[in-house]
Amino acid sequence: MSIKIENLWHIYNEGTPMAITALQDISLDIQDGECIGIIGRTGSGKSTLIQHFNGLLLATQGRVSVDGVDLREKKSDRRRIRQKIGLVFQYPEYQLFEETIEKDIAFAPKKMGLTDDEVDERVREAMRMVGLDHDMYRKRSPFELSGGQMRRVAIAGVLAMNPSMLVLDEPTAGLDPEGRADILQQVQRMRDEAGITVAFVSHSMDEIAQLVDTVIVMDQGKIALHGSVREIFLQVETLQSLGLGIPQITALMHLLKQRGMGVSTEAVTVDEAKEAILSLKRGCSHV
Ligand code: ADP
Ligand code: MG
Numbered sequence: 001m002s003i004k005i006e007n008l009w010h011i012y013n014e015g016t017p018m019a020i021t022a023l024q025d026i027s028l029d030i031q032d033g034e035c036i037g038i039i040g041r042t043g044s045g046k047s048t049l050i051q052h053f054n055g056l057l058l059a060t061q062g063r064v065s066v067d068g069v070d071l072r073e074k075k076s077d078r079r080r081i082r083q084k085i086g087l088v089f090q091y092p093e094y095q096l097f098e099e100t101i102e103k104d105i106a107f108a109p110k111k112m113g114l115t116d117d118e119v120d121e122r123v124r125e126a127m128r129m130v131g132l133d134h135d136m137y138r139k140r141s142p143f144e145l146s147g148g149q150m151r152r153v154a155i156a157g158v159l160a161m162n163p164s165m166l167v168l169d170e171p172t173a174g175l176d177p178e179g180r181a182d183i184l185q186q187v188q189r190m191r192d193e194a195g196i197t198v199a200f201v202s203h204s205m206d207e208i209a210q211l212v213d214t215v216i217v218m219d220q221g222k223i224a225l226h227g228s229v230r231e232i233f234l235q236v237e238t239l240q241s242l243g244l245g246i247p248q249i250t251a252l253m254h255l256l257k258q259r260g261m262g263v264s265t266e267a268v269t270v271d272e273a274k275e276a277i278l279s280l281k282r283g284c285s286h287v
Helices: 046-053 075-084 101-111 116-129 147-159 177-194 205-211 229-233 236-241 248-258 270-285
Strands: 003-012 020-030 035-040 061-066 085-088 165-169 197-201 214-219 222-228
Touching: 003 046, 020 046, 020 222, 035 046, 035 205, 046 061, 046 085, 046 165, 046 197, 075 085, 085 147, 101 116, 101 147, 116 147, 116 177, 147 165, 147 177, 165 177, 177 197, 177 205, 197 205, 205 229, 205 248, 214 229, 222 229, 222 236, 229 236, 248 270
Parallel strands: 035 197, 035 214, 085 165, 165 197
Antiparallel strands: 003 020, 003 061, 214 222
């Protein structure tokens, strides 16, 4: 699934005294198979932007096309595109409502007009992908689960539509560290197994560093920075001026360098940092 955004503006309540310009002149390409991270302060426009990916919101000005189709032009295509680009809202577990997990996950595929067998297969596969045992959980109420498990059910409900792209709005917000790690791992798995295109909104630099290929940093409705994870996290001062940090491990490497250790500060994951420190030690032992 590829998305092309050209000079996109979004104004809420346009033409009223309550008008709010949430997006200003955004241009962005997302390639098929890419995993893009979206970061930025609260109110910077992240949630507004991602709702343009599948036509849930329409451009006030500018153009969004999905696989070459202009979202404003073809109304009939928007339904298909909403199934192809699955959007997981923030705190999606609040939208669970059926009495069993199975029924909840089956809701969207049923509405798509699939046969009972096909729906059943979709439910099994979606539960497998989020790591919930089908036989153990399918008849249980989603409301008996832990927060992290409820969220996995909600994500499974979107996966059951068999999307080619998954858009997740702060999917780890409010979870404990274990729940967060779980969700990250599931998203990673969906990428590896299904080759799905992913857009991932997060507050956490550490999560972004672990998961994504490219990053955009949003600020007051604009794209302030856009590049590879490494390019973005090298810009420590700009990030700080935007009210954002850098991954903890990158911060640690900066600290080591300040303390006189000749390490590279480019590491954005623990593994890279380990490698940088080890290579330094190896360097020393030759002296
Ligand atoms: P983020 O997800 O980065 O926190 P949002 O996209 O939710 O940012 O919000 C961007 C701006 O648009 C904010 O000023 C917010 O108050 C405003 N906004 C968001 N949703 C609505 C809405 N439904 N109606 C009016 N204003 C909104
Ligand atoms: Mg938001």
